[in-house]
Amino acid sequence: MTGTALITGAARGIGEATAxxxxxxxxxxxxxxxxxxxxxxxxxxxxxxxxxxxxxxDPGDWxxxxxxxxxxxxxxxxxxxNALITDPTPIDRMTPESWQRQLDVNLTGTFHGVRxxxxxxxAARPGRVVIVSSVHAFFGLPDVPAYAATKAGLTxxxxxxxxxxxxGVRVNCVAPGPIRTAQWDRLTEDEIARSAxxxxxxxxxxxxxxxxxxxxxxxxxxxxxxxxxLTVDGGWSVTKNSS
Numbered sequence: 205m206t207g208t209a210l211i212t213g214a215a216r217g218i219g220e221a222t223a224x225x226x227x228x229x230x231x232x233x234x235x236x237x238x239x240x241x242x243x244x245x246x247x248x249x250x251x252x253x254x255x256x257x258x259x260x261x262d263p264g265d266w267x268x269x270x271x272x273x274x275x276x277x278x279x280x281x282x283x284x285x286n287a288l289i290t291d292p293t294p295i296d297r298m299t300p301e302s303w304q305r306q307l308d309v310n311l312t313g314t315f316h317g318v319r320x321x322x323x324x325x326x327a328a329r330p331g332r333v334v335i336v337s338s339v340h341a342f343f344g345l346p347d348v349p350a351y352a353a354t355k356a357g358l359t360x361x362x363x364x365x366x367x368x369x370x371x372g373v374r375v376n377c378v379a380p381g382p383i384r385t386a387q388w389d390r391l392t393e394d395e396i397a398r399s400a401x402x403x404x405x406x407x408x409x410x411x412x413x414x415x416x417x418x419x420x421x422x423x424x425x426x427x428x429x430x431x432x433x434l435t436v437d438g439g440w441s442v443t444k445n446s447s
Contacts, residue, residue, distance in 0.1 A: 213236075279323075284334045326373060335377045
């Protein structure tokens, strides 16, 4: 079964790769992002794709965009909640405004998305939701307190939604590890190589590899999977060095 999938944070990285992957599998794809570039990205995917600019933390933007998607492509039967922001700052130096903004986008954005898309998702029986968390949900790393808190919250929300909506909406989560997206551009090649060496596969992942996991969870082959979190990290979370 395919249908209409709405992907947030879709102008680049994992969101853009997911839109390409799902479009290639026959889904109608709606790409949502604050960056106007999302319109051009969607245009490159063909007639089954549309781009929409909006802020996932704004419930009014959600109402507007889901209404437009329904008119343009049909009811939303799949939701990929991927939008994020991060501010790498220790909590003693982080402003309350930065903390709140990260919660608003990373965690509350998913709340708004599921809440707004729920009529179409429930009518699809089953609707499908994939939430993009992170290995930061499970491991302590320096300087990302708000980001880690939001990503941990998303794994709990995944389980809650799966229980709440039962057979009517399947809800799953992916937890990417070190994936080579634009967020890595601020690091040196030596820093990137050290991070790659901390995976069992000895490399960073690509957005396409996360997109493939999302496509699996949103597709029919995952028909008996709900409330699960799939780690996509090249073995980063299962290997640690000890001298």
